[in-house]
Every structure is written in structure tokens, then in C-alpha cells.
Amino acid sequence: MDAQWVAVHRAAMVSPYGDLSFAKPRGGFTGRTVRQIVHLHRGGARLRVWLSNQFGDGPLRVGEALVGRHLGGGRVAAGQARLTFGGAESVEIVPGTEVVSDLTAFDVPADAEIAISLYVVEDSGPATHHPEGLQTGYVTSGNTAADPEPEPSAPITSLYWIKGVDLRLERSPGEPLVAAFGDSLTDGSGTTPDAHQRYPDHLARRLGLPVLNLGIGGNRLLRNGFGPAGLLRFQPDVLSIPGLTHVIIALGINDLGLPAADRPQNADELISGLTTLARLAREAGVTPIGATLPPYAGTTFPGYHCEKGDLIRAEVNDWVRATAEYHACLDIDAAVRDPDRPSHFHPALHCGDGLHPNDAGARAMAHAIDLEAFVLRD
Structure with missing residues (x-):
């Protein structure tokens, strides 16, 4: 090699x-x-x-x-x-x-x-x-x-x-290189600083290989604001990485919740944006993996949650789980929701704000995908 x-x-x-x-x-x-x-x-x-x-x-x-x-x-x-x-x-x-x-x-x-x-x-x-x-x-x-x-x-x-x-390394032909693309849940908000407890850190430990963290807190899929919109930064931030084989796409909850949004997005708009990213990845020879949007009812951020947004979130999540646009699904929603109140984060898995995972929540997210999703096949 x-x-x-x-x-x-x-x-x-x-x-x-x-x-x-x-x-x-x-x-x-x-x-x-x-x-x-x-x-x-x-x-x-x-x-x-x-x-x-x-x-x-x-x-x-x-x-x-x-x-x-x-x-x-x-x-x-x-x-x-x-x-x-x-x-x-x-x-x-x-x-x-x-x-x-x-x-x-x-x-x-x-x-x-x-x-x-x-x-x-x-x-x-x-x-x-x-x-x-x-x-x-x-x-x-x-x-x-x-x-x-x-x-x-x-x-x-x-x-x-x-x-x-x-690093300058010998890399086997079947070795994956994974990027995690998303917002604050990917970036690690709510996890312990200086302790490497973000979900990509936990996933890297499961894989025994690097998982590149390309999250930006507050980032949105369709609109600029907290960094360029996901649709704009996907090429320079992700697809420019040499040798990349897989990308996990976890964006959309801030399009629903941020008060700075001109108006809430609808499910069709979010699905269209997520479809575009999946197709751009495949065209670049990168395997796209979708992620469901997290529960957010009860969050402490004023004006962030609304019932209409929850209905849109459910529709987007159903699509992510079923679509053929993605090779696999990281089901963040299923991993961290409260079974007694499914629109809420599990109380043991968020950092106190009802939206961001704590260390245990980030670990649960990283364990919500089968590692077979990263096996390279001819």
C-alpha cells in the first residue's frame, strides 16, 4: 500500500x-x-x-x-x-x-x-x-x-x-473515512468540554477510525445565519475532503426552531434540501447516511418549539427512515426521546435545556447506527 x-x-x-x-x-x-x-x-x-x-x-x-x-x-x-x-x-x-x-x-x-x-x-x-x-x-x-x-x-x-x-498513512482500500455534518448536536453542545464526548468522538471509538466533526452550532440546512447554510457549505466543508467515503447528514431542526428564521420551513422544503445533499454526496462517490431530527418539546429556548414544527419533524423523520436516497439511518430521535413523552428528550440524556445531549445522550446517538453501514462494498 x-x-x-x-x-x-x-x-x-x-x-x-x-x-x-x-x-x-x-x-x-x-x-x-x-x-x-x-x-x-x-x-x-x-x-x-x-x-x-x-x-x-x-x-x-x-x-x-x-x-x-x-x-x-x-x-x-x-x-x-x-x-x-x-x-x-x-x-x-x-x-x-x-x-x-x-x-x-x-x-x-x-x-x-x-x-x-x-x-x-x-x-x-x-x-x-x-x-x-x-x-x-x-x-x-x-x-x-x-x-x-x-x-x-x-x-x-x-x-x-x-x-x-x-496524517501521512498507509490506508487499506476497504478502510472508511467518515464525516459527521450537522449542527450543535454534531458539534457537541451540551457535552463536557475537554473530554471528547461529542457523538462523533463516541462513534470514532466504536469504529476505531477517525470521524471528522463538521458540525456548527445553530447551523441550518436551508438558510444562512450561524455559518453558511448546509446546502452552501456541503461542498467546501465535506466533499472537498480527499478519500472521504461516508457522510452523516444531521441538519434541519434549526430550520424549524430558530426564532431568526423568516418563517418555519415545511416538510417538503426540508426533504428537498436533504435529498439534494444525499445526491451531491453520491455524485462525489461518498455514501450518504441520513439522521432523524431530535425531539425538542419542552426545550428551554424561548419560541423554539411549536406544535406545527413537531408535525413537520415527524414527517421528515418518517421520510429519512424510509427513503432510498440514504444508504442508512442514524435514528437520533429514537435514541434520545423519552418513551413516555416521545416529543421530548429523555431527561437522563439531555444537558438540561431539552435540546442538546449530555455525554450519555451523545453516546446513545453514536450507538444508534449499525456499523455495517460503514462497510465498503464493491
């Missing part, structure tokens, strides 16, 4: 000017080092890192970039590796673009955290970022990228600029 680049981490990035009042991005990183932690489900000995300035106003100038094994609390083990870009130790990323580092020799164990330290010579203003990283990062004054234990300032919880990590 020949070695190839295998994506082991991806994050869906959003504009600093989107409808993100719950997680406003910060700027002011100029002259500081940003150390961010990324958890990898799989290990290897050679890697590269993707940095994005897709939504920046100005150039992002990184004066030094290193990767090391995270020991906790922003501390890194001895033996950090330097990232280079076209052989240079610094890089300037113009607005609207992204860069990938050169191949870097660095031994990463499976199921490990790495720390990526970026010394920011000049930031781009409010940063291209992933709002809810669920992973604590650390900011220090000056260039401390090589310091194994710097004195951090206030921690950060969003992920800035780091769009992905690839």
Missing part, C-alpha cells in the same frame, strides 16, 4: 460577522502566541496542518508555528516539531485563502491531544474561527511558541484558524 494523506481532524469555520451572539470571536492576537489543542482519533508519524483566513479582513501573518504533544493545561512535552510552509518558518495568509504546512515528521499516538502553537505577528482582525471548540486554548504575550510551559492569559474556547490536520 502507498502512503497517502488521510484527514484526521476537520473543523467547519465561520465568518466573524455571522449571527453568532452566543460566541463572538475575539481579535487582538497581534504579538501573541495562540496555543490550541486538537484531539486526534488516530496516530501517525508524519502530519500537516491547514490554516484558514477564509473570512479575514486583512492578512494573517504567522511568525512561527510548532506542534507538540499536549500534557494538559497548555503544557507540551519536549520535542515539539516546527511547521514550515514552502520551506519557510513563517507564512502570510491573505484574506479568503488557506494554506497547508509542509510534511512534518512528528510522532502522534492514537487518541491523543496535540498542541498547535501559532505566534501571530499580525492578526486579520476578528478571526476566522470555529465558535464552540469545546477545547480550552491558551494565549500568551510575545512569541512563546517553543516554550513548553508558558504563563497563559485568559483561556479561549473557540478554535481559531486551524481548519484541519492530516
Whole structure:
């Protein structure tokens, strides 16, 4: 088998000017080092890192970039590796673009955290970022990228600029590469920060292989707002991943519930959007897996739930379970609903808001699909 680049981490990035009042991005990183932690489900000995300035106003100038094994609390083990870009130790990323580092020799164990330290010579203003990283990062004054234990300032919880990590690996022809595409239930809202308890984390442990998390909290299938609409970001976020074999599509509940929606969507519109994503995936040689919409009656978010929305949700879920557009179904609804009140989340499986799974709920979601769905067949 020949070695190839295998994506082991991806994050869906959003504009600093989107409808993100719950997680406003910060700027002011100029002259500081940003150390961010990324958890990898799989290990290897050679890697590269993707940095994005897709939504920046100005150039992002990184004066030094290193990767090391995270020991906790922003501390890194001895033996950090330097990232280079076209052989240079610094890089300037113009607005609207992204860069990938050169191949870097660095031994990463499976199921490990790495720390990526970026010394920011000049930031781009409010940063291209992933709002809810669920992973604590650390900011220090000056260039401390090589310091194994710097004195951090206030921690950060969003992920800035780091769009992905690839490993150079030998990959068997029958080995799946799975992406989870969705909203906050995929992103991990409600699960324990710094503990890797999102449903894609649990599914990765079941599979013994990476599951790339491309969820964005608040994301909708048909409308922009909390990141580009799912229909718009599916190609750049998902179908551009080399070697991808399967994608789980779990979007639509925010089209029904968000007060920012101009009006509630109807079932036909949601089904049409989900059909489009399934067909785009198949045309790209990727196997689409559908996911049912979760129960949401009783949620603590004002104005989010209504009876009409529940009827639409039931119609969409019936379609997802039965349609031939999808290869299989991740039945989130069946996994987390209260058997005594089926339109409600099970009280033991949500984080307290009636909409987002806690750690146990995320695990139940990950166990709601037969792993045979990921077996590659001729």
C-alpha cells in the first residue's frame, strides 16, 4: 500500500460577522502566541496542518508555528516539531485563502491531544474561527511558541484558524473515512468540554477510525445565519475532503426552531434540501447516511418549539427512515426521546435545556447506527 494523506481532524469555520451572539470571536492576537489543542482519533508519524483566513479582513501573518504533544493545561512535552510552509518558518495568509504546512515528521499516538502553537505577528482582525471548540486554548504575550510551559492569559474556547490536520498513512482500500455534518448536536453542545464526548468522538471509538466533526452550532440546512447554510457549505466543508467515503447528514431542526428564521420551513422544503445533499454526496462517490431530527418539546429556548414544527419533524423523520436516497439511518430521535413523552428528550440524556445531549445522550446517538453501514462494498 502507498502512503497517502488521510484527514484526521476537520473543523467547519465561520465568518466573524455571522449571527453568532452566543460566541463572538475575539481579535487582538497581534504579538501573541495562540496555543490550541486538537484531539486526534488516530496516530501517525508524519502530519500537516491547514490554516484558514477564509473570512479575514486583512492578512494573517504567522511568525512561527510548532506542534507538540499536549500534557494538559497548555503544557507540551519536549520535542515539539516546527511547521514550515514552502520551506519557510513563517507564512502570510491573505484574506479568503488557506494554506497547508509542509510534511512534518512528528510522532502522534492514537487518541491523543496535540498542541498547535501559532505566534501571530499580525492578526486579520476578528478571526476566522470555529465558535464552540469545546477545547480550552491558551494565549500568551510575545512569541512563546517553543516554550513548553508558558504563563497563559485568559483561556479561549473557540478554535481559531486551524481548519484541519492530516496524517501521512498507509490506508487499506476497504478502510472508511467518515464525516459527521450537522449542527450543535454534531458539534457537541451540551457535552463536557475537554473530554471528547461529542457523538462523533463516541462513534470514532466504536469504529476505531477517525470521524471528522463538521458540525456548527445553530447551523441550518436551508438558510444562512450561524455559518453558511448546509446546502452552501456541503461542498467546501465535506466533499472537498480527499478519500472521504461516508457522510452523516444531521441538519434541519434549526430550520424549524430558530426564532431568526423568516418563517418555519415545511416538510417538503426540508426533504428537498436533504435529498439534494444525499445526491451531491453520491455524485462525489461518498455514501450518504441520513439522521432523524431530535425531539425538542419542552426545550428551554424561548419560541423554539411549536406544535406545527413537531408535525413537520415527524414527517421528515418518517421520510429519512424510509427513503432510498440514504444508504442508512442514524435514528437520533429514537435514541434520545423519552418513551413516555416521545416529543421530548429523555431527561437522563439531555444537558438540561431539552435540546442538546449530555455525554450519555451523545453516546446513545453514536450507538444508534449499525456499523455495517460503514462497510465498503464493491
